[in-house]
Amino acid sequence: MAFILGSGSPRRLDLLAQLGVQPDAIRAPDIDETPLKGELPAPYCSRITRQKVHSIQADSDDITLCADTTVALGRRILGKPEGAGQAAEFLHALSGRRHRVITSVAVRRGDKILQRDVVSQVKVKRLSDSEIYAYLATEDWEGKAGAYAIQGPAGAFIPWISGSFTGIVGLPLSETAALLQGIGYPLYREAS
Numbered sequence: 001m002a003f004i005l006g007s008g009s010p011r012r013l014d015l016l017a018q019l020g021v022q023p024d025a026i027r028a029p030d031i032d033e034t035p036l037k038g039e040l041p042a043p044y045c046s047r048i049t050r051q052k053v054h055s056i057q058a059d060s061d062d063i064t065l066c067a068d069t070t071v072a073l074g075r076r077i078l079g080k081p082e083g084a085g086q087a088a089e090f091l092h093a094l095s096g097r098r099h100r101v102i103t104s105v106a107v108r109r110g111d112k113i114l115q116r117d118v119v120s121q122v123k124v125k126r127l128s129d130s131e132i133y134a135y136l137a138t139e140d141w142e143g144k145a146g147a148y149a150i151q152g153p154a155g156a157f158i159p160w161i162s163g164s165f166t167g168i169v170g171l172p173l174s175e176t177a178a179l180l181q182g183i184g185y186p187l188y189r190e191a192s
């Protein structure tokens with residue numbers, strides 16, 4: 001049995017390390033992440049995660065883990081910004097409001113798939129133009145859903161959350177540990 005992290009996200013690798021899990025291989029999924037017409041954030045996040053876990057090459061006894069983090073502003077999906085202009089647009093849209101961060105996690109072993117969707121709420125304080133410009137200059141928004149990362153400088157913009165901090169960062173650890181145990185990963189035991 002090999003454990004495969006089906007993610008190119010360095011955050012997910014770090015979060016797994018918090019569980020004491022070191023992947024035998026890392027394979028980044030390469031799928032089309034374009035939302036379907038009219039698709040809502042939660043079904044979108046769940047579908048993309050399922051697609052990711054199906055797309056990773058693995059032997060039948062291997063365990064593969066994939067995840068997707070989606071920022072949802074009402075019915076709107078805020079994905080990874082395409083540039084600083086779009087990042088500024090997202091930050092203006094999030095300013096002074098609450099939004100949801102959904103992280104879906106899936107583990108697969110052969111034909112068996114276990115999946116959990118974890119929804120958290122995040123409040124962003126009202127942001128001034130100078131706060132937004134200063135944050136854009138850090139480039140910390142690059143590659144982050146919704147154009148921010150709570151674990152970086154944008155943490156100063158977030159007075160309140162409800163839900164899973166690790167889920168917002170990219171991998172909800174409590175649910176991930178349960179999924180790994182459910183699929184037969186020897187978590188908290190000597191690997192055999």
Ligand SMILES: Cc1cn([C@H]2C[C@H](O)[C@@H](COP(=O)(O)OP(=O)(O)OP(=O)(O)O)O2)c(=O)[nH]c1=O
Nearest residue numbers: 007008009068069144145148149150168169170
């Ligand atoms: C909201 C938020 C997102 N993020 C990150 C987590 C994810 O890496 C990224 C969302 O993109 P994802 O598409 O979930 O993941 P990814 O493309 O980085 O990696 P892969 O598909 O290979 O697994 O946003 C943070 O790091 N902090 C945050 O506060």
